[in-house]
Amino acid sequence: MTKRQENIAVLESEGLGYLVQALIDKGYEVLGPRIKDGAVTYDQIETVRDLPIGWTDRQEPGSYRLVKSGKKTYFDYAVGPHSWKKYLHPPETRLWEARRDEQGFTVIEPERETAKKALLGVRPCELQALAIQDTVFTGGPYLAPGYQERRSNLFIVAVNCVRPGGTCFCASMKTGPKATSGFDLALTEILESGRHYFVVEVGSASGEELLSDLPTKVADDAEKEAAAKAMERATAKMGRELDTKGIRELLYKCFDDPHWQTVADRCFSCGNCTMVCPTCFCVNVEDGTDLSGQQAERWSRWDSCFTRDFSYIHGGSIRFTVKARYRQWMTHKLAYWLDQFGTLGCVGCGRCITWCPAGIDITEEVRALRDKEQSEKVQSV
Amino acid sequence: MATTPTSSPLHDVRDGDPMLARPFQIRRTRKDTYDTVSLQLKPPDGDDGFPFEPGQFNMLYAYGVGEVPISISGNPAKNDSLVHTIRAVGAATRALTSLKVGDSVGVRGPFGKGWPVEAVAGNDVVVITGGIGLAPLRPAIYQLLAHREEYGKVVLLYGARTPEDILFRRNLEKWRSRFDIETALTVDRAARSWKGNVGVVTQLIPRAVFDPLHCVAFVCGPEIMMRFTVMELIKRGVAENNIFVSMERNMKCGIGLCGHCQLGSSFVCKDGPVYCYEDVRDSFRKREM
Numbered sequence A: 001m002t003k004r005q006e007n008i009a010v011l012e013s014e015g016l017g018y019l020v021q022a023l024i025d026k027g028y029e030v031l032g033p034r035i036k037d038g039a040v041t042y043d044q045i046e047t048v049r050d051l052p053i054g055w056t057d058r059q060e061p062g063s064y065r066l067v068k069s070g071k072k073t074y075f076d077y078a079v080g081p082h083s084w085k086k087y088l089h090p091p092e093t094r095l096w097e098a099r100r101d102e103q104g105f106t107v108i109e110p111e112r113e114t115a116k117k118a119l120l121g122v123r124p125c126e127l128q129a130l131a132i133q134d135t136v137f138t139g140g141p142y143l144a145p146g147y148q149e150r151r152s153n154l155f156i157v158a159v160n161c162v163r164p165g166g167t168c169f170c171a172s173m174k175t176g177p178k179a180t181s182g183f184d185l186a187l188t189e190i191l192e193s194g195r196h197y198f199v200v201e202v203g204s205a206s207g208e209e210l211l212s213d214l215p216t217k218v219a220d221d222a223e224k225e226a227a228a229k230a231m232e233r234a235t236a237k238m239g240r241e242l243d244t245k246g247i248r249e250l251l252y253k254c255f256d257d258p259h260w261q262t263v264a265d266r267c268f269s270c271g272n273c274t275m276v277c278p279t280c281f282c283v284n285v286e287d288g289t290d291l292s293g294q295q296a297e298r299w300s301r302w303d304s305c306f307t308r309d310f311s312y313i314h315g316g317s318i319r320f321t322v323k324a325r326y327r328q329w330m331t332h333k334l335a336y337w338l339d340q341f342g343t344l345g346c347v348g349c350g351r352c353i354t355w356c357p358a359g360i361d362i363t364e365e366v367r368a369l370r371d372k373e374q375s376e377k378v379q380s381v
Numbered sequence B: 001m002a003t004t005p006t007s008s009p010l011h012d013v014r015d016g017d018p019m020l021a022r023p024f025q026i027r028r029t030r031k032d033t034y035d036t037v038s039l040q041l042k043p044p045d046g047d048d049g050f051p052f053e054p055g056q057f058n059m060l061y062a063y064g065v066g067e068v069p070i071s072i073s074g075n076p077a078k079n080d081s082l083v084h085t086i087r088a089v090g091a092a093t094r095a096l097t098s099l100k101v102g103d104s105v106g107v108r109g110p111f112g113k114g115w116p117v118e119a120v121a122g123n124d125v126v127v128i129t130g131g132i133g134l135a136p137l138r139p140a141i142y143q144l145l146a147h148r149e150e151y152g153k154v155v156l157l158y159g160a161r162t163p164e165d166i167l168f169r170r171n172l173e174k175w176r177s178r179f180d181i182e183t184a185l186t187v188d189r190a191a192r193s194w195k196g197n198v199g200v201v202t203q204l205i206p207r208a209v210f211d212p213l214h215c216v217a218f219v220c221g222p223e224i225m226m227r228f229t230v231m232e233l234i235k236r237g238v239a240e241n242n243i244f245v246s247m248e249r250n251m252k253c254g255i256g257l258c259g260h261c262q263l264g265s266s267f268v269c270k271d272g273p274v275y276c277y278e279d280v281r282d283s284f285r286k287r288e289m
């Protein structure tokens, strides 16, 4: 096999079907974007016809709407309410079962999931979210049960964002709109002057191998230029930004700022933001039995720091006000996370902004804290 | 002398699935008070004991009911007997304290970082506890007394709510009869028949005999008690980095993965529960952290 020039190829739009089929032929369950309940969600894909062809979305703080674009594009939407964490860090997992016996009880280990999964349409910010969760679950000292098995059986087809969503701010978080690592293949979808094709970058040996089975050609300068231009336009169109300079120090300084109360006055403490966030990892661990008591089970389920129970200890919750819970969430994302895992806990996907019923916008809240900090500095001079 | 508590991977459960509970049989139970019970657990056959460090905890599972963090309260030099002392306050602790000899308890651990007992050799050691806080400190006291010659003065100040709440009476009597450990007891309130001190444990601090400049304090109790204790210690001239506290947070996993125990940037289950006061000062000063 000859080395592809700069590992950049072109796949005509009709070729996407071959890509899906090639993955299925290699034994992967292909998971990708599908429209369900009025949103782009992630689910099993059998053919390219399952993809949201000709759909795009309008997103704003507190609102999400799908609209027909009238184009033939496959990936002209931005991230929806689902994230890939549902496959790697499932919403609920049975950790084990136990049976009563003469000795008391016996614990039975769960079977590990070993299915090969291909993720089609992973956005650049979502690649970073995966990398972040890798650190959380495999950084030690203890490994999250089953995570590594699920993670190592993945094939990742990234799709660069030529159109940022209405609440995205990946450019300022340096996670997008173009994928730089963490994928097997990365596609840029181009629809220009009537021609519809994908510029394909290879990110791994398995990506290279899969691509060699597809009807591709080497990308010429014009095609590469088209992809680069599309990325530039996407960055320019990004409507939001979060200034991360000194963000940790800013949040530590603002712990007692009255601004948290003004956010709390709007926040319903519903936890939507934590459920849709691709990096939030907290779980509850729940024990129970069947009616006879002969069999017990332990489940792990996504949990949210917005519940009172989350920090409950005998005598009362540590964070009993909404103010403290919102502050904990945002300070964790933008400050504690850096200390804990060496990266920010936010990738700029905008989900928490879109799916917040109050339209609370993390970028606005950071700006508000920064402005107050600035004006206090000026006053004290 | 700043010593960060350390823990060596003594009992390494990291290789297996750290969420799997292992059933241990109850060898003995002891009713310590009206609401507190000690369980002595026997490691499953084939296990070579249960090494742990003073201050570490296990996640204890009551079949079908739930799993909660409980400190190990036994003697670290005795590997064959794993003791926990549990106060019944809710569903899981009530279930655990009603178990009988021969019943099984699920165990995961030991987890967390303990008291830096070895690292503080050469100093006076002041142990200050309130309520059930004596349980996680008993292993440290055992260890201090086992290596008594390596330390200066050893002082234990213990506060309970009422005389009926006093834990480990037998230990306390033994310790009070020794001349190489100063033991002082107080209760918040008592009937007139009580001959001992009445008042909060912090009142014992000014009277205790130790050298504040060469002294390390181990403090465990309700957060409010710890706050006032630390204030008293600082007043006597003990340096903040010579004070160690054991923090309590909701815990669902014990292994740094459920997120519940977070205290600022740290996870109490893996970075604590024992901290140098200097490192958690903020959480004593800031509300709802």
Ligand SMILES: Cc1cc2nc3c(=O)[nH]c(=O)nc-3n(C[C@H](O)[C@H](O)[C@H](O)COP(=O)(O)OP(=O)(O)OC[C@H]3O[C@@H](n4cnc5c(N)ncnc54)[C@H](O)[C@@H]3O)c2cc1C
Pocket (backbone or CB within 6 Å): A312, A313, A314, A315, B057, B066, B067, B068, B069, B070, B071, B072, B085, B086, B087, B088, B089, B090, B091, B092, B093, B094, B132, B135, B136, B247, B248, B249, B250, B251, B252, B273
């Ligand atoms: C590191 C550590 C060591 C501990 N050591 C001991 C000990 O040696 N002896 C002892 O009696 N108690 C100890 N505790 C406290 C003990 O874990 C709680 O009393 C217990 O979790 C209460 O659970 P419950 O189901 O009986 O009560 P409920 O009030 O029904 O609790 C419901 C849930 O809230 C959580 N929760 C409630 N109180 C606490 C708490 N104080 N700390 C953490 N989570 C809590 C638990 O997840 C529990 O399942 C320790 C706690 C920690 C964090």
Ligand code: SF4
Pocket (backbone or CB within 6 Å): A273, A276, A277, A278, A279, A280, A333, A345, A346, A347, A348, A349, A350, A351, A352, A353, A362
């Ligand atoms: S905090 Fe919001 S914008 Fe950041 S990664 Fe989570 S959902 Fe996306």
Ligand code: SF4
Pocket (backbone or CB within 6 Å): A266, A267, A268, A269, A270, A271, A272, A273, A274, A306, A352, A355, A356, A357, A358, A359, A360
């Ligand atoms: S910030 Fe918004 S989404 Fe998050 S808990 Fe508050 S109201 Fe719900």
Ligand code: FES
Pocket (backbone or CB within 6 Å): B250, B251, B252, B253, B254, B255, B256, B257, B258, B259, B260, B261, B262, B267, B268, B269, B270
């Ligand atoms: S108890 Fe789960 S992270 Fe600490």
